[in-house]
Each structure stands twice: as C-alpha cells, then as structure tokens.
Amino acid sequence: MNALERLKSDYPWIQTPLVVGAPMRLIALADMAVEISKAGGIGFIGAGTDVSDLHTHLDNARKLLHSTTLSTNNDTLPIGIGFINWGANLSLTMPLIQQYKPAAVWFFAPSSLDSLADWTNILRHIRPEMKVWVQVGSVKEARDVVQRVRPDVLVVQGTDAGGHGLAQGAGLISLLPEVCDVLAGLTHPEWYAGPVVVAAGGIAEARGASAAMVLGASGVVLGTRFLACPEAKIARGYQKEVLRASDGGQSTARTKVYDTLRGTTGWAESHNARGILNQSYWDAVKGMSNEENMKLYDEEMGKGDAGWGEGARMTTYAGSAVGLVREVKGAGEIVREVRDGTKKLLEGAKAFL
Ligand SMILES: Cc1cc2nc3c(=O)[nH]c(=O)nc-3n(C[C@H](O)[C@H](O)[C@H](O)COP(=O)(O)O)c2cc1C
Incomplete structure (x- = not known):
C-alpha cells in the first residue's frame, strides 16, 4: 500500500489531501478535534503534559461524535490525542486508551528514546489498531525515532512552527525532502514501508499545504491557523493578537x-x-x-x-x-478550504509543464 492508501485504510473517514489539526495543549480540545474530523481531517485533542482531566475531554468528544456517522475501524473514536511526553503520565493514560479507543496518539518531546519506546510499546500492546504518530524537528531525530519505534506517522516539524519545537531547526523546504531521503534508506520493500510523513510548521493555507505535498508530505498539520476558529479554547485577547500580527x-x-x-x-x-x-x-x-x-x-x-x-x-x-491568519473561521471550514485549495493548486501546477 502507498501512503495515501494507508491513510485511507487507517482513518476511513478522511478526505485527501489530508488536513490535520495540531494537538495544541489547553486550546485544541474536544470541540476543535471533532469538527476537524467531521470535515474529513484528523483532529487531535492536546493533552500536553497533564492527563488528569483528559477523560473529560474524551467524554465530550464521544458525546459530540455520538450522532455522527463517521466511518471508523474497530469501534474507534475518530480523533487522536497528543501528548507532550516528558511531562505526561503513562500509567494514567493507559486506561483512557482502553476506554475511549482513539484512532491515534501523537508523541512529542519525550525525555529520551527509551521513554518514547516505552510509551509506544505499552500503548501499542494495549490497543494494537491505534496508530502512533511522533513529531520530530530534525533529520537526526527522524532517523533515531524511526529506527527505534517505527511510528505509523512521522510529523516533521519545521522551525516556523508555533509553540514548542527544537530551538535550532530548519524550515520545511529543506528539512522535509532531506528527512524523506533518509527515510527511504531505512525502508525495505518486503518488511518495512516506513512511516507516512506529514508536515507541520508554517502551513496556514492551501499554498503552504501544496508546497509541503510537493516536498514529500502525504498530509499537512496546522496549528496557528486553528487558533483563529470559534472551536479554539482561547482568550479573545490572544485570538485578536493572532489576527493582528x-x-x-x-x-x-x-x-x-x-x-x-x-x-x-x-x-x-x-x-x-x-x-x-x-x-x-x-x-x-x-x-x-x-x-x-x-x-x-x-x-x-x-x-x-x-x-x-x-x-x-x-x-x-x-x-x-x-500573517496569513486574517479571519476567524470554523475549524471544519478551514479544513475544507485548505483541502479544496490544495487540490486546485496541485492540479493547476500541471500548467507549468
Ligand atoms: C499554541 C500552540 C500550542 C501547541 N501545543 C502543542 C502541544 O501541546 N503538543 C504538540 O505536540 N505540539 C504543539 N504545538 C505545535 C504543533 O504540534 C505544530 O507543530 C505547529 O502548530 C505547526 O506549526 P504552525 O503553528 O505554523 O501551524 C503547538 C502549537 C501552537 C501554535
């Protein structure tokens, strides 16, 4: 299966090009994650470092999804959960995964590769059908993570990204193709297809998304853009500042x-x-x-x-x-706008040939 077929098989409700909502701690909660998935993207709840009230957000998501008919595998909740691993508690997370059955977990900034391997092995053991996403910010990190835990999805985060990331980094335009080249060297036609690669960092609309797809991504992650949607749990002053800057x-x-x-x-x-x-x-x-x-x-x-x-x-x-975020728009509308715009731009790119 190629990356696109894998995405469609693992997340049957999605439409492509895939648009993903970043798991922004305290901001991307059930409302945002559900709206993004309902629009054919993949929404993530940002659990961050503190999972003590994660059950509340998962309960809310379950309720919001109750009357929808999104196609899923194995009774799966069609959203993901994002952890900031250095601070999150694995033991508290385990029963929640069992109970709520999210489609994916997203790991970021583990304290070590060993700890990332623990999270991956234990949660995969608890729910083998759940997909493991890992966000990385460099070629070295990509290589280390893929060799050690073989994530289902590798989120390649460029230095333009909002919120946390590597202090020293490169923009997606050079980082993404280099990561893809290195990953190609780690795959094997018979026993390892490598992760699906998605791009994060500086993508706010269809032009950036199209560029990322051409650079080698099979989907895009947006964080900053979703700060300006009504579903974001964000102070008005914060959102106003995002629109101003x-x-x-x-x-x-x-x-x-x-x-x-x-x-x-x-x-x-x-x-x-x-x-x-x-x-x-x-x-x-x-x-x-x-x-x-x-x-x-x-x-x-x-x-x-x-x-x-x-x-x-x-x-x-x-x-x-x-600077590309200029209006407040529904999370679902953002997903559709970016997806449809990307399709158009990529089709239009043929005109250059
Ligand atoms: C306000 C904010 C909070 C974020 N919180 C998290 C987080 O809790 N966990 C995480 O893995 N990434 C977090 N990120 C980073 C995103 O995962 C993603 O890499 C980034 O938003 C992509 O770049 P963009 O903001 O230019 O779209 C956050 C980003 C923002 C803007």
Missing part, C-alpha cells in the same frame, strides 16, 4: 522567555517556543531580571483580554505564518 519572521521569535515567565520549566534545553513578540520579550532582551519580569507578567494576568498585545505581556504562542 503580520510578517511573522519579524513579529515572532523562538525563545525560552515565555516558558520562564509562565513557570513552564520542564522543557529540555534543546527546545524553546515560537510566540508573538511583546513587552515581556523586549524587557527580557534589554536585561530585565526574570524575577521582575515574572512579577509584571503575574500582574498582567489580572487584566483579562487587555493583557495580550504588542505592548502587553501575556504569552501568544503562534508560528511565523501568523
């Missing part, structure tokens, strides 16, 4: 400043996060102490939506494609 290479940066201010200290040195620049960032760059900056951040939290903005201090994680 443009020229993402200038208005966002990869930094550890926001993690420091928020007290999210568990991330490895190798990782930081891309967010829209604001006063906290500029003060940190100018040398303000973490203590003072954190105090001001805490004060800003009391301001509600006014706490977000260029001159304000609340964190606005978003990717460098933020």
Whole structure:
C-alpha cells in the first residue's frame, strides 16, 4: 500500500489531501478535534503534559461524535490525542486508551528514546489498531525515532512552527525532502514501508499545504491557523493578537522567555517556543531580571483580554505564518478550504509543464 492508501485504510473517514489539526495543549480540545474530523481531517485533542482531566475531554468528544456517522475501524473514536511526553503520565493514560479507543496518539518531546519506546510499546500492546504518530524537528531525530519505534506517522516539524519545537531547526523546504531521503534508506520493500510523513510548521493555507505535498508530505498539520476558529479554547485577547500580527519572521521569535515567565520549566534545553513578540520579550532582551519580569507578567494576568498585545505581556504562542491568519473561521471550514485549495493548486501546477 502507498501512503495515501494507508491513510485511507487507517482513518476511513478522511478526505485527501489530508488536513490535520495540531494537538495544541489547553486550546485544541474536544470541540476543535471533532469538527476537524467531521470535515474529513484528523483532529487531535492536546493533552500536553497533564492527563488528569483528559477523560473529560474524551467524554465530550464521544458525546459530540455520538450522532455522527463517521466511518471508523474497530469501534474507534475518530480523533487522536497528543501528548507532550516528558511531562505526561503513562500509567494514567493507559486506561483512557482502553476506554475511549482513539484512532491515534501523537508523541512529542519525550525525555529520551527509551521513554518514547516505552510509551509506544505499552500503548501499542494495549490497543494494537491505534496508530502512533511522533513529531520530530530534525533529520537526526527522524532517523533515531524511526529506527527505534517505527511510528505509523512521522510529523516533521519545521522551525516556523508555533509553540514548542527544537530551538535550532530548519524550515520545511529543506528539512522535509532531506528527512524523506533518509527515510527511504531505512525502508525495505518486503518488511518495512516506513512511516507516512506529514508536515507541520508554517502551513496556514492551501499554498503552504501544496508546497509541503510537493516536498514529500502525504498530509499537512496546522496549528496557528486553528487558533483563529470559534472551536479554539482561547482568550479573545490572544485570538485578536493572532489576527493582528503580520510578517511573522519579524513579529515572532523562538525563545525560552515565555516558558520562564509562565513557570513552564520542564522543557529540555534543546527546545524553546515560537510566540508573538511583546513587552515581556523586549524587557527580557534589554536585561530585565526574570524575577521582575515574572512579577509584571503575574500582574498582567489580572487584566483579562487587555493583557495580550504588542505592548502587553501575556504569552501568544503562534508560528511565523501568523500573517496569513486574517479571519476567524470554523475549524471544519478551514479544513475544507485548505483541502479544496490544495487540490486546485496541485492540479493547476500541471500548467507549468
Ligand atoms: C499554541 C500552540 C500550542 C501547541 N501545543 C502543542 C502541544 O501541546 N503538543 C504538540 O505536540 N505540539 C504543539 N504545538 C505545535 C504543533 O504540534 C505544530 O507543530 C505547529 O502548530 C505547526 O506549526 P504552525 O503553528 O505554523 O501551524 C503547538 C502549537 C501552537 C501554535
């Protein structure tokens, strides 16, 4: 089976080109994941590092999906769950997988390859039909992960991505083809087909999605774009700032400043996060102490939506494609827009031949 056939067989409700919703912690919950899957994409709930209330989100998803007729295999819930592995609790996760039967799990930033192998082996043992997705940010990571755990899907994350990722990275335009070349060397026609590759990072609409497909992806993942949908669990101030910001290479940066201010200290040195620049960032760059900056951040939290903005201090994680996000649109509509637009562009590309 080729990648497309595998996708259609593993996730029978999807339409292609495949559009996936990133598992954004605290933001992509049941509403967003379900709408994305209902539109023929694959939605992921962002469990992140804390799985203590994951059952609530899975319950909600199950209820929202109750009256739908999405085609699935083996009683599967047609959405996935995304974990930030260094902080998530595997023992608490196991019964939830058994109970709710998600179509896929998405792993990101494990503390080690051994720990990634534990998560993969144990959850595959519990539910063999569930697909394992792993997000990586470099050629080395791709090779190591594929050799060690043989994921069903490899999410290749370019440095334009919003939120967390490798501090040092490359954009998809060079990263993706190099990863695909390396993966080709790891496959075997008889016993290992390699993972399906999907692309993440800087893709906000059909043009980026088409480019990613040409570079070797079999589907695309969007995070930042879904910050501007009504299903996102996001403060209005945050969403307004995403709509305001443009020229993402200038208005966002990869930094550890926001993690420091928020007290999210568990991330490895190798990782930081891309967010829209604001006063906290500029003060940190100018040398303000973490203590003072954190105090001001805490004060800003009391301001509600006014706490977000260029001159304000609340964190606005978003990717460098933020300038392409200009309106709030339903998650399902976004999926359909990107999928249909990509189809058109790829068909239109024949005109260049
Ligand atoms: C606000 C936000 C939160 C995110 N949270 C997570 C997360 O919890 N787990 C994860 O694997 N990736 C997370 N990501 C990264 C996405 O998985 C994905 O790589 C990224 O959104 C793709 O780039 P884009 O934002 O340019 O679309 C997050 C991204 C954003 C923008």
